[in-house]
């Protein structure tokens with residue numbers, strides 16, 4: 001039984017120039033970035049950098065030109081993403097919109113919604129957040145209770161989302177809500193594009209354990225959402241949200257988000273490390289290299305039109321475990337005086353505390369392993 | 380997979396599954412007859428004309444069937460001897476470790492030793508043989524040459540790296556076989572009124588197992604692809620072989636306990652097949668470079684690249700296949 005059939009990632013002809021382009025743009029902006037930002041790059045926000053990427057034609061890379069896209073290939077986009085992550089470029093402003101909201105609108109959204117949002121996302125101006133989790137709907141997402149009632153004047157929305165990354169900076173949210181009153185579980189759900197400046201919507205910060213304001217609670221109190229905000233088909237929200245999660249889970253950010261911590265370790269330790277640290281570096285290099293092979297194979301499958309749900313879950317589970325172990329292993333092996341006050345020390349301190357979130361955002365190990373077990377025929 | 384590799388794999392799978400229970404004496408003549416030894420010899424020199432990807436695929440299948448023969452050593456020895464301009468003798472050919480140990484040494488006609496840039500082909504019949512066994516009960520003998528070598532030549536190849544290549548391939552196959560056996564077991568063994576595989580704890584362990592089986596094969600295939608792209612094997616610090624062997628060792632470490640835990644006592648018996656895979660895996664984990672060995676080599680290499688050099692090096696090595704713009 002082939003658990004993870006490998007598909008070769010044939011580098012696009014533009015691979016060298018694309019890498020060069022991203023490295024150059026990073027070089028122009030990196031003077032602004034803190035060590036903490038660089039080792040959690042797709043969470044941290046730099047609006048100016050997002051605009052620069054949009055201006056350089058590096059967002060909405062695969063989308064049709066009529067919506068501001070570049071009509072380039074899935075593999076070219078993959079190359080751009082891995083370069084941004086490996087260089088610790090803060091992409092938090094646009095990441096979600098570019099990764100999942102835009103593609104979902106292209107797949108299911110009306111012409112009106114595409115024209116309204118996609119060009120702004122591709123310019124790096126419009127940011128979107130993910131409105132899935134609620135206080136009683138975490139891993140068990142089908143327990144979503146926020147409810148939108150259809151009226152002649154629009155959807156009347158009540159309820160609450162929670163843990164919403166970056167909602168305070170986003171103009172819009174793609175939300176999963178119940179549109180069929182009294183429905184249960186997977187039925188009766190729909191997706192709405194909700195502009196967060198509408199009356200009846202309030203965003204409240206939640207401070208995370210790194211001390212930062214990253215995620216939020218979002219409350220809907222008789223908010224009136226235009227009828228045309230419906231994405232795709234009414235009642236098909238569950239299926240569409242699963243497609244959205246597939247975009248969310250399959251990228252290189254599931255193993256490469258702390259790469260700068262690793263690179264900084266290598267720099268600080270120098271060309272002739274003590275044996276235990278040399279071995280640690282070797283181990284981390286072997287893991288990152290292997291994960292990259294798996295991630296590239298998954299990207300190649302996506303590019304070929306396959307639906308690698310199991311593979312994406314495998315890469316995310318393994319990648320998150322790797323990213324979480326890395327700071328602990330470094331803390332265990334590296335001399336404390338190399339850490340005091342240095343960029344390495346700041347990165348390590350940040351990632352040690354931030355790392356528990358890596359395996360929560362986008363689905364927990366238990367949930368991912370449940371998906372894998374289903375693929376093995378055990379569930 | 381190319382058509383010719385598919386044919387090769389079908390042939391290997393058919394033969395090796397036939398030989399799965401066979402000992403060396405029964406297995407070897409059929410392997411030799413099938414011509415696998417010349418897998419890495421170019422067609423114009425009378426060989427099969429395969430690449431490292433083909434060798435990986437065949438050795439992976441050998442691992443799946445716990446083949447009792449020094450196939451990897453023989454394939455690699457043939458390649459080294461041809462490159463050195465020496466005609467390979469018939470029969471299995473072993474590769475000597477630094478301490479003179481050779482898998483299936485007593486059964487080999489000859490053994491390749493490389494030391495200080497010199498390859499020597501040693502005849503087993505005239506050597507002293509100190510018999511021993513691997514963790515898996517396979518012959519693992521010390522061959523102490525007595526007379527002059529049959530042939531010698533300059534050779535820059537690194538036997539640890541070449542041996543590691545074969546062991547990664549075999550390990551990927553053996554780990555997959557152990558996984559399939561465990562999957563079948565949890566699907567059929569009933570406790571507390573249901574198949575073990577219906578318990579969430581068991582499902583989660585199987586998922587972990589499959590993730591590692593996926594990782595070892597991804598690493599192995601990428602290693603073979605890099606060799607086919609011409610990443611030099613005489614470079615003792617070859618990035619991909621080091622990374623793949625280390626990653627394989629890590630996968631074995633994680634899966635060995637899961638396979639045995641989920642099997643219960645039946646998996647601890649000599650009769651049940653699991654130990655044919657797991658004992659080999661644990662042996663190969665320590666052979667041709669354990670974790671410390673390869674982690675040290677790879678780590679020192681990365682340290683020389685520096686933090687800013689690591690990522691460009693990783694991407695450069697995989698982009699090498701890109702057509703010119």
Ligand SMILES: Cc1cc2nc3c(=O)[nH]c(=O)nc-3n(C[C@H](O)[C@H](O)[C@H](O)COP(=O)(O)OP(=O)(O)OC[C@H]3O[C@@H](n4cnc5c(N)ncnc54)[C@H](O)[C@@H]3O)c2cc1C
Pocket residue numbers: 129130131132133134137138139140162163164165166215357360361362363364365366367
């Ligand atoms: C930094 C960060 C950013 C986030 N951003 C967003 C966002 O932008 N938008 C959004 O919608 N959500 C977001 N989330 C929420 C995230 O999706 C959830 O945290 C995640 O789905 C888990 O849900 P939960 O926190 O309610 O935990 P729970 O579901 O309560 O799980 C707690 C524990 O129980 C385990 N568990 C639950 N069910 C089972 C089961 N059936 N079997 C075995 N074990 C089980 C889980 O695996 C976990 O270990 C974010 C989370 C974090 C940490």
